[in-house]
Amino acid sequence: MIRIAAVGDVHVDKDVLGRFRPALEELPAVADALLIAGDLTRHGTVEEAKCMATEFGDVGVPVVVVLGNHDHQSDQQDAVSDVLREAGITVLEGDTTVLELHGHRLGIAGVKGFGGGFAGACASKFGEREMKTFVGTTEAIADRLGAALRGLECDALVALTHYSPVPETLAGEPLEIYPFLGSYLLAQAIDSAPTALALHGHAHHGSERGRTPGGVPVRNVAHPVIKQAYNVYQLLSEDVDAGLASV
Amino acid sequence: MTPQLDEYREAEIQRLLTEHGAIAEQGITLQRREHLLVLGGEVESAERRDEICRQITANFPDVEIACDIGIVRAAAPSEVEEIS
Numbered sequence: 384m385i386r387i388a389a390v391g392d393v394h395v396d397k398d399v400l401g402r403f404r405p406a407l408e409e410l411p412a413v414a415d416a417l418l419i420a421g422d423l424t425r426h427g428t429v430e431e432a433k434c435m436a437t438e439f440g441d442v443g444v445p446v447v448v449v450l451g452n453h454d455h456q457s458d459q460q461d462a463v464s465d466v467l468r469e470a471g472i473t474v475l476e477g478d479t480t481v482l483e484l485h486g487h488r489l490g491i492a493g494v495k496g497f498g499g500g501f502a503g504a505c506a507s508k509f510g511e512r513e514m515k516t517f518v519g520t521t522e523a524i525a526d527r528l529g530a531a532l533r534g535l536e537c538d539a540l541v542a543l544t545h546y547s548p549v550p551e552t553l554a555g556e557p558l559e560i561y562p563f564l565g566s567y568l569l570a571q572a573i574d575s576a577p578t579a580l581a582l583h584g585h586a587h588h589g590s591e592r593g594r595t596p597g598g599v600p601v602r603n604v605a606h607p608v609i610k611q612a613y614n615v616y617q618l619l620s621e622d623v624d625a626g627l628a629s630v
Numbered sequence: 631m632t633p634q635l636d637e638y639r640e641a642e643i644q645r646l647l648t649e650h651g652a653i654a655e656q657g658i659t660l661q662r663r664e665h666l667l668v669l670g671g672e673v674e675s676a677e678r679r680d681e682i683c684r685q686i687t688a689n690f691p692d693v694e695i696a697c698d699i700g701i702v703r704a705a706a707p708s709e710v711e712e713i714s
């Protein structure tokens with residue numbers, strides 16, 4: 384059994400310091416790892432990254448994150464990643480990590496992702512250079528995610544993104560902005576490997592649960608969606624234990 | 631009264647909420663009522679909610695706002711979901 388805690392869109396800055404700590408102190412008792420689905424900061428500055436590292440570093444379990452669009456706002460994403468890595472946080476962008484947990488290997492592949500929309504209303508690489516670049520960016524990111532997932536050898540495989548791979552977890556957002564919230568190309572990458580769970584954020588007004596066309600469970604863990612410090616998901620389970628009730 | 635609260639003004643405010651450095655929020659909803667603008671959504675702190683209202687008032691002094699923005703709860707969970 385492996386238990387994963389997950390949240391996204393925590394947007395940490397000075398004013399948030401300490402808000403998550405009471406719940407994070409309980410984390411080692413209820414989960415084996417914490418995955419954070421991007422938008423770690425407000426503007427993607429080094430100062431905010433230090434606040435993020437203070438709030439979510441040293442929580443007693445491995446912490447694995449991807450960046451979100453907010454973390455790119457100041458064009459300091461590399462420095463933001465460096466600050467987080469120095470605090471012991473694993474930052475994924477097109478690469479992977481494997482955690483050894485209770486004799487099981489949990490494999491995680493992560494990318495920020497990007498937009499483009501979903502089947503029936505998706506953008507195409509056609510016309511203006513800007514449009515081709517937009518769609519091409521998502522294609523390249525999805526290709527990296529698929530290759531990373533397929534390259535992992537593990538007992539349970541998790542895909543971590545900021546943007547959504549499916550429209551179901553966007554329900555509640557205006558239809559007009561779906562193309563800016565995710566892309567079916569991410570789902571196609573997730574379905575190209577035996578993925579057990581896909582986690583994303585970004586859609587604050589979205590819904591929690593969905594599935595890819597290939598049947599992989601998808602969870603939108605954006606903080607305003609889950610309305611608590613983190614959710615806990617159990618994989619490879621024979622039975623539920625710990626102090627948490629099964630739902 | 632907010633006689634000039636039309637779609638263009640609503641779009642300007644929506645962009646302010648995202649593009650203003652002191653706000654940077656993409657999850658705030660705007661609903662135009664007869665005489666006021668209702669702000670919805672959730673943010674991570676009371677300071678951020680108050681700054682949103684302050685910036686809208688400063689940049690659009692003729693717009694009357696009602697703030698229904700909440701603060702996202704950050705309690706520990708009491709349940710685990712089994713994925714299958």
